Amino acid sequence: MSAPTGNTYSNTETLVDTQKNKRAVTALQTFGRSLGLGLYSLFALFPLFWMVLISFKSDREMFNTLFIFTPTLENYEAVLLRTDYFMAFFQNLIVSGGAVLVTVVAGVPVAYALARYNFKHKEGVAFQILSFRFAPEIMVVVPIFLIFQNIGLLDTYLGLIWVYQLITMPLVIWVVRGYFEDISVEVEQAAQLDGYRWFEVFIKILIPLIKPGLVAACLLAFIFAWNSFTFPLVLTGFQVQTITVTSMRYIASDTVRFGQVAVAALVAITPQLIACLFIQKHLVRGLSFGAVKG
Amino acid sequence: MAELVLRNVYKQYENTEKSWFRKKKAQKLDFAVKNLSFSCNDGEFIGILGPSGCGKTTTLRMLAGLETVTDGDIYIGETRINNLLPKDRNIGLAFEDYALYPPLTVYDNLAFNMRAKKMSNEEIQKAIDYVAPLLKVDDLLDQKPPSLSGGQKQRVNIARAIVRRPKLLLLDEPLSHLDGKMRQGMRHEIKRMHHEIKCTTIIVTHDQMEAMSLADRILIMKDGELQQMGTPMEVYDNPENEFVAGFIGEPPMNLLPSVIQKEEGTLFFTFENSPLRVEVPKRYLGILESGKKVTLGVRPMDVMVAKQTTAGSYIPIAIYENLGDERRISVRVGDSLMNMITTDNVVYERGQEVQLEFYAERTHLFDPETGKRIRAN
Numbered sequence: 163m164s165a166p167t168g169n170t171y172s173n174t175e176t177l178v179d180t181q182k183n184k185r186a187v188t189a190l191q192t193f194g195r196s197l198g199l200g201l202y203s204l205f206a207l208f209p210l211f212w213m214v215l216i217s218f219k220s221d222r223e224m225f226n227t228l229f230i231f232t233p234t235l236e237n238y239e240a241v242l243l244r245t246d247y248f249m250a251f252f253q254n255l256i257v258s259g260g261a262v263l264v265t266v267v268a269g270v271p272v273a274y275a276l277a278r279y280n281f282k283h284k285e286g287v288a289f290q291i292l293s294f295r296f297a298p299e300i301m302v303v304v305p306i307f308l309i310f311q312n313i314g315l316l317d318t319y320l321g322l323i324w325v326y327q328l329i330t331m332p333l334v335i336w337v338v339r340g341y342f343e344d345i346s347v348e349v350e351q352a353a354q355l356d357g358y359r360w361f362e363v364f365i366k367i368l369i370p371l372i373k374p375g376l377v378a379a380c381l382l383a384f385i386f387a388w389n390s391f392t393f394p395l396v397l398t399g400f401q402v403q404t405i406t407v408t409s410m411r412y413i414a415s416d417t418v419r420f421g422q423v424a425v426a427a428l429v430a431i432t433p434q435l436i437a438c439l440f441i442q443k444h445l446v447r448g449l450s451f452g453a454v455k456g
Numbered sequence: 457m458a459e460l461v462l463r464n465v466y467k468q469y470e471n472t473e474k475s476w477f478r479k480k481k482a483q484k485l486d487f488a489v490k491n492l493s494f495s496c497n498d499g500e501f502i503g504i505l506g507p508s509g510c511g512k513t514t515t516l517r518m519l520a521g522l523e524t525v526t527d528g529d530i531y532i533g534e535t536r537i538n539n540l541l542p543k544d545r546n547i548g549l550a551f552e553d554y555a556l557y558p559p560l561t562v563y564d565n566l567a568f569n570m571r572a573k574k575m576s577n578e579e580i581q582k583a584i585d586y587v588a589p590l591l592k593v594d595d596l597l598d599q600k601p602p603s604l605s606g607g608q609k610q611r612v613n614i615a616r617a618i619v620r621r622p623k624l625l626l627l628d629e630p631l632s633h634l635d636g637k638m639r640q641g642m643r644h645e646i647k648r649m650h651h652e653i654k655c656t657t658i659i660v661t662h663d664q665m666e667a668m669s670l671a672d673r674i675l676i677m678k679d680g681e682l683q684q685m686g687t688p689m690e691v692y693d694n695p696e697n698e699f700v701a702g703f704i705g706e707p708p709m710n711l712l713p714s715v716i717q718k719e720e721g722t723l724f725f726t727f728e729n730s731p732l733r734v735e736v737p738k739r740y741l742g743i744l745e746s747g748k749k750v751t752l753g754v755r756p757m758d759v760m761v762a763k764q765t766t767a768g769s770y771i772p773i774a775i776y777e778n779l780g781d782e783r784r785i786s787v788r789v790g791d792s793l794m795n796m797i798t799t800d801n802v803v804y805e806r807g808q809e810v811q812l813e814f815y816a817e818r819t820h821l822f823d824p825e826t827g828k829r830i831r832a833n
Contacts, residue, residue: 346553346555348551348552348553348555349555349556349557349558351522351542351551351555352549352551352555352556352557352616353557353568354522354542354543355520355521355522355542355543355547355548355549355569356543356568356569356572356620357543357569357572357573358543358568358572366557366559366560367557367558367559367560370558370559371558371559
């Protein structure tokens, strides 16, 4: 470490000094980075925080910006106990979950077909599926309303689940298709030589391989379906209610009950929040790691 | 283990890509395999060799049942297997890019086939205990394919193909994804494995060295057609045509277009735009005459720099490479380069003028139009 000359001492000293400096710089960098990230998370999470805050405020305190106030549970009471908000919550769960379930059952085979087989207009079909996401919902919702009215699907679970396929299906098909394309056909052929039926190979080999992508795509699809507003607004009424539409109920024509809206929104985002926290790792991996190598 | 016979096998692919607007009938493409007939004996190691797109992998896939046979018959032993399902053919196929099952451990990969056959766990264990040390995968049994190296994957791949005790083992370019040193090691292991299990084996490769070193007999294909089949030395020493001559050997045989000319009562091979003249060996005297065009084939080892001054003309060395064990010299003959390999310890340099000497008895003649070998009477 030290040079074998007369000024060893001073050399060591400078060495220690530079090491100290380095350490100081690293510490500063870490601090700066933490500060930056902290500021960003404050920026990103503040709306959420504010929502929590106003959910505890009474109507009188709603529009001041004080952080110190007497918390009240009257908003929670009003939303959770005095209305059927939980009902809407579960109905939303049924509709969104059902939509994702149908998408998985129908979409994964579609993705497989698009990845493996060569047929006429294959790219056209794939693009058509993707294009469902292009059109604004408001544009198609009126014709769908008329059709549903005629065939009696208005205000039913089935109708909403069906229409939600427009939201969930393209996402799942396109993500999972990429995963299937990355799996070598030879793997399937090897299994064929091994004497397995296609379906067994699909369950035993292919499904585990596409799982990260499938989980991530399903989660996103679920969130999109959960948050969908236009379709349930027009296509549902009294039988089926989703929370996105129900939350609107707290915005009355004469007054907006922000405290109750905040409670409704908090309840509404809970499942997504939980799902994202739990599957976060899967989510990043599933959407960024395309390659499956065997 | 059994004999394999192919009789007049054809394969034609159909072009299923159709136009957007017009309905076209499925277009028939050229034959990928044309009139292929060969047989191999029980326990033999056959190498199918050819450039890419020559139909060798198609042939292998037809044997495995992954492609249909357009015409002709394939027999394993007494059974015609054309219409048998892949799983009923009793074939082990090692895929080129391994095609292991990534979610399963190596052990389960090996056991996958036997589980489909509903074999008992003890039997499976026994079979794997036999095969795993043979291909040195016994330490890997608990790992999953993504954590293995290329060579390990290939060993597992081959182990998976042989663990089911196939009648016929097919290896599809097993070494092509491995690097140089690994390739050599793997080659030895395949050879050793074949000695051990003595299973009829077919290896498909585009690397002539692999085929030469592994196979008992080599089958050379080009454009879907069989060019020649024989032992490695047969195809090396007696190539049937220009293609085989140029394909076997590294560096390949020099093929020089030449014209026979008579000077002072002696026949010479002469070359366009080159002062080089080579005396026609005695055995060809009966079939060659002045003015005839032939392609002269000579292996790089069979031509050398003359040690003593001869009647021939001097030619400058165009490229000189010293590779340590051997030295490669190239001279320009007309438009092409002629390569020579010498193990003498004489050092030359570029531009130096030398005389050449041919091993006359080891030259080959080919018809420049058909590419067929011209044999001395």
